[in-house]
Amino acid sequence: MQTSNKYIEFKKQRELGDVLSDSFAFIRNEFKPFFRTVLKIVGPYILVMLISMGFYMYTIGDIFNLSTIGTTTGSTYSPIIMVLAVVALMISSIAAYVLAQGTVLNYIKSYINNKGTTDYDEIHKGVYGSFWSLIGLGILVGLSVMMGIFFCVIPGVYLAVPLSISFAILVFLKKDVLESYQYSFNLIKENWWITFVTLFVIYIIVAVASYAFSLPGVIYMWIKMGIFSGEMDAENFNIFNDPIYLILNILGTLVQFLMNIIFLVATSLIFFNLNEKKNFTGIFERIDNLGKSSEG
Numbered sequence: 001m002q003t004s005n006k007y008i009e010f011k012k013q014r015e016l017g018d019v020l021s022d023s024f025a026f027i028r029n030e031f032k033p034f035f036r037t038v039l040k041i042v043g044p045y046i047l048v049m050l051i052s053m054g055f056y057m058y059t060i061g062d063i064f065n066l067s068t069i070g071t072t073t074g075s076t077y078s079p080i081i082m083v084l085a086v087v088a089l090m091i092s093s094i095a096a097y098v099l100a101q102g103t104v105l106n107y108i109k110s111y112i113n114n115k116g117t118t119d120y121d122e123i124h125k126g127v128y129g130s131f132w133s134l135i136g137l138g139i140l141v142g143l144s145v146m147m148g149i150f151f152c153v154i155p156g157v158y159l160a161v162p163l164s165i166s167f168a169i170l171v172f173l174k175k176d177v178l179e180s181y182q183y184s185f186n187l188i189k190e191n192w193w194i195t196f197v198t199l200f201v202i203y204i205i206v207a208v209a210s211y212a213f214s215l216p217g218v219i220y221m222w223i224k225m226g227i228f229s230g231e232m233d234a235e236n237f238n239i240f241n242d243p244i245y246l247i248l249n250i251l252g253t254l255v256q257f258l259m260n261i262i263f264l265v266a267t268s269l270i271f272f273n274l275n276e277k278k279n280f281t282g283i284f285e286r287i288d289n290l291g292k293s294s295e296g
Contacts, residue, residue: 007116010108014273016198023266037107037120038261041127042099046257049092050250056085057246096257098134102127104264105171130170136177137170161196162188168271187274195270202266206259213255217248
C-alpha cells in the first residue's frame, strides 16, 4: 500500500485553473507510485504496441522504396505482412489505451476510497474487472463521435465533450456501458461550454508538449531527405526503414502515450466537478464524517 503526503480532494467543485493545477499537482505528488502502477499493469501492452508500430513502419517502408520499383528481387513488400502489421498495431494500441484508461481511473478511485493511499491489488482487480466494459464504451463513444464528424464536424465536437467523461462515470459510479453513455449528457447539462473550454485548454497543453518530443524525429527526417541542404534525393524518401528514425518515432510515441495520462487525470477532475455541482456527493460525505467525528 502506498501512502501520499499531500492529499488532493477530488470530490469538490473546481474552476478551469484549479483543474489544471490539481492535475499536475496530483501527478507530481503521486509520480513514483502512480507511474509504477501504470507501467506494471500497462507496460507489457505498451511494449507490444511499440514493437508493432516499429514493425508496421518498417513494412510500409517498402512501399516508398523507389529503388525497388520495377524489380522483383529488391522488394520484400507483402500484402499479407502489411495486413498483419496493421492488425497487430490496432489490437495492441486498443489494449494499451484501454488498460491505461482503466489504470488511471482505478488508481484515482483507490486513492479516494483510502484517503490518499493506494492498494495495487485493488487497482489491478478493478482494471481487469472493467476492461471489457471500457472496450464496449470506447467503441460506442468512438462510433458516435465519428458519425457526428462524418455528418458535420460540429455534432462530433458536441458529442465528444460529454462522452469524454463517460469512462469516469463507468468506473466511479459503477454504471454499465449504456448508463454511462446516457448519464454523461445528463451530468454535463448547462455546463457544456465550460467543460469544452477546459478540455480544449488541456488538450492544447498536452498536444504541444507531445509535439515537442516528436520534433527530433521530424528534424531527423528533414535532414535525411535533404530538405535543409536543398539536395533532395528521391531514394532518401524511404525514411521508414532507417533504424534511427524508427527509434526516434517509437520514443516519441511512448512520450505521447504517457502525456495522455495527464488528460485522463484532468477528465477525472472534470467529472467530479460536474458531479459535485449536480449531486453534492463530496459535501454530504464531509458533513457525514464531521457528524461521526463529533459523536466519537
